[in-house]
Amino acid sequence: MNDKLWYSAAGIILLVVLGGAVYYAWPALVGREDGDYPGPTVNIQGRVESVAASARVVTLSTDEGEVSMALSPGTEISGVNGSRTELSAIRRGFMVQAEGSFTSESAFLPARIRILAEPNIVVFSPRSGDEIGLPVVITGEARVFENSFSYRIKDSDGTVLMEGFDTADAPDIGQYGPFEVRASYPEPKGSTGTVEVLEYSAKDGSEINKVSVPVKFGPVDALTVKVHFQNQKRDPEMMDCSKTYTVDRRIPRTQSVARAALEELLKGPTSTEYREGFITSINSGVKIQSLTIANGTARADFDETLERATGGSCRVAAIRSQITETLKQFPTVRNVVISIDGRTEDILQP
The missing domain is CATH 2.40.50.320 (Copper binding periplasmic protein CusF)
Known part of the structure; x- marks a missing residue:
């Protein structure tokens, strides 16, 4: 084969190779029309x-x-x-x-x-078959009425272990907003269960937009703390504003058990507890800034949310009692000092 013929053959082969490359790459570069695909549709x-x-x-x-x-x-x-x-x-x-x-x-x-x-509630985690711990972390997005949704954890036999409610952080009405929930739950009887996120219809209270995720309960080193609330069913007249009633909360074992108990208190009653009459006088969104225990005295400092719109001597007494009694369940605590942004005077005034 002479040089001219060899170069011609090489040129043809090169054109074929380049043509094939362009054929397959062209759709990603300039858009595709029917028939521009390398495989069957x-x-x-x-x-x-x-x-x-x-x-x-x-x-x-x-x-x-x-x-x-x-x-x-x-x-x-x-x-x-x-x-x-x-x-x-x-x-x-x-x-x-x-x-x-x-x-x-x-x-x-x-x-x-x-x-x-376009589901109105989407759960990102846990995913189907995931092993969950304590607390369970539920994340996702929701487009729901007034951004409010409910969540619950069921045992293998369908028993509701706990139910709570939260809000999605949507920028406006009719838009999706992200959510993240951390929920404690009682010890399950089975090794499997279900995490559900749903909305209760504003029209008739029925369950709508429900997402069910099958999960496995992982091994947990847990302990139980008591949280103090008021109870409208046990004390309907609320004659004694400082009277509290306890609920048990299962939490992961921790060295900071008193702080963990306070954090459970600030979460407020779950939906399950609310139906049993439990209520709280503490504002939603209160943050613990510090907690120290020394010589029998617990000093708990909170942010200003604790005293926002807390008029009335009965409510103030209830707030102090809930915090104090929750901390005094521990034998190392005999007295409780409550402060807001470091202030102990002129706080939680009637």
């Missing part, structure tokens, strides 16, 4: 696990495993109602269907994506 469906907006990559959890979808500027996205929308409309936890081609076992090039479901 298929449909996949799954739950969105993550959205990397800057990289235009959406990761799905499907029945066959996790799939990474690389979107081009030409990828068509439509909402639940079928109208065109943007990548920003796709959120973690949504169910979507995509049409396109696989480039590998776990990489997918979508021509079209359709949002199938």
Whole structure:
């Protein structure tokens, strides 16, 4: 073969190689049209696990495993109602269907994506089958009425171990907001259970938007502390404002057990305890700034939230009693000094 013929053959081979490379790379660079895919067109469906907006990559959890979808500027996205929308409309936890081609076992090039479901409550953790400890940490996003939602932990037989409520940090009405809950729960009888996050309908009180996550209860080195509240059922007239009633809270074993008991007190009654009549006079959101115990005296310092809008001698007496009695359950505490931002005088005035 002469040199001219050899160079011609090499040129043809080079063009074929470059042409193939451009064929497969072009969709990612300039958008795709029908037929611009390396493999057969298929449909996949799954739950969105993550959205990397800057990289235009959406990761799905499907029945066959996790799939990474690389979107081009030409990828068509439509909402639940079928109208065109943007990548920003796709959120973690949504169910979507995509049409396109696989480039590998776990990489997918979508021509079209359709949002199938936009759940109002999405739980990020725990995930199905996770082992939970104490406290259980529940994270996710919610788009619910007045940002309020409930959560509960069930034993293997369906018994509700505890139920509580919290709020999502949504920027505005009708928008999703993140949430994180840390909840203690009584010792379960079984080794498995369920974490549920739900909303009670403002219209009729029914359960709506419920998400159920099967979990395993992990081994926990725990102890029980007592928390003091008032109780409207046991003392409906509330004649003695300083009278308190105890509930047991199971917490992880800790060297700072008195502080842990105070933190449980500041969480307020759970939904389960509230239905049993327990109430608190302490404002929501109070923070412990310091707690020391020396020579039989516990000194507990709180932020200013403790005394916000606490008018009335009965409520002030109830606040002091709840804190004092919760701390005096420990044999090393005989007296309690309460302060706010370091001040002990002129605080918690009637």
